[in-house]
Amino acid sequence: MSSYTIEEPIQLLPFLIKTLNNKSRNAVKSILTRGQVSVDGHTITQHNHPLLPGQTVNILSNEAAIHLSKLEGITILHEDEDLIIINKEAGLLSMATSRSKDWDAYRQLTDYVKKYNRNNRIYIVHRLDRDTSGVMVYAKTEAAKNKLQDHWQDRVTKRMYTAVVEGNVTKTEGTISSWLKENKAMKVYSTSDQKEGKHAVTHYTKVGGNASYSLLEVELETGRKNQIRVHMQDIGHPVVGDKKYGATKNPIRRLGLHATTLSLYHPTTDQLVQYTVRPPENFIKLIQ
Incomplete structure (x- = not known):
């Protein structure tokens, strides 16, 4: 490329x-x-x-x-010697377990880079939930992976999501802060006990909506597991299609969450780079 x-x-x-x-x-x-x-x-x-x-x-x-045409549920936004930035479709795992037969993003990208050199590898940097679409970054070298993972909070300057949530969010903007803990059933929930969980902060801005649904731009100050999904439930407006966290409707037959923008300092050049993918059209149609 x-x-x-x-x-x-x-x-x-x-x-x-x-x-x-x-x-x-x-x-x-x-x-x-x-x-x-x-x-x-x-x-x-x-x-x-x-x-x-x-x-x-x-x-x-x-x-x-030819190689790209064989990728399923993945669009490569950018590729260099250190990174592959992709747009992942909803329904595709970032990385499956060793026993899973799912053709996940990690396995596809590994196969893709090995087409050029069988010694090439792909490294996981972060993950998106299976039903969340949007921008993801994978590393092509262990050094790039370590630099991003070890200094994630310093190197990543923006993680913006678009969320469609149930109900009419009346506040035009807000901040949600809590401590997140995971129970034995692997469900994350908020607690006010600082000793029990990991601190999570989510900022949101309402950009549109109607009586039934609201479209929000959500920016993460922290990046905890299921953070947006839990915090939207906390304010009484669960993400559309998110039955696990309180949603009662699934009009778009997927989770209404999309990773729109990722900005970070490149692990090798140290230049600030930004990748953005527009939210799916059915997000927009739902609030019209």
């Missing part, structure tokens, strides 16, 4: 023709048509798509495009 940062306004086809100057105009058009070009993580096939300064254009080789 080749990656380019746009420095001045230009349309996509002219940019590609200028950049891929060893290829004919028809060859460049074919690369676009086959879906080998993405802009800020979104596959683009339109010739006249406008590019703006600061945007990132990724171009896949034919071989890489």
Whole structure:
């Protein structure tokens, strides 16, 4: 995969023709048509798509495009020597147990990198719940994994989610703080006893809604297991489709939680990078 940062306004086809100057105009058009070009993580096939300064254009080789087409429930947003950033679909495990036969994201990405070199590896950095979609980061080296995991709070500057919750949230914004503890049934719950659980802080802003549902932008100050799901239940507005934490409705047939934005300092370059994936359309339609 080749990656380019746009420095001045230009349309996509002219940019590609200028950049891929060893290829004919028809060859460049074919690369676009086959879906080998993405802009800020979104596959683009339109010739006249406008590019703006600061945007990132990724171009896949034919071989890489073939491998990518075999990935199920995964879109690669960015890849370099140290990291793979993906958009994971709901229903796909970040990593399955050793006894599971599920074709999870970890196994697929491992197979993907080994296509180029059988010694290549993938390392888990963090996880998303199976039914949560959105931005995830995997490491391609142990050094990158350790640097991110050991200094997660310092290196990750923003973790933003979009949540569809039940009911009309009346406050336009709020902060939820509690200590989270897990019971023997592996269900997480809030406690006021600081000695019993791990401190969790969630900030939210209401961006839309109706009498039945609300759309929230949720930012994590801490990253605890099931944090958003528990905190939404705590305020009386469980995440849509989340029966485990109090939801009574499942109109979109999935958990209404999507990891929208992840910003972090790259483990090798130390540059601040950000990856964003728009929430699913059925989130938006639910509140219209």
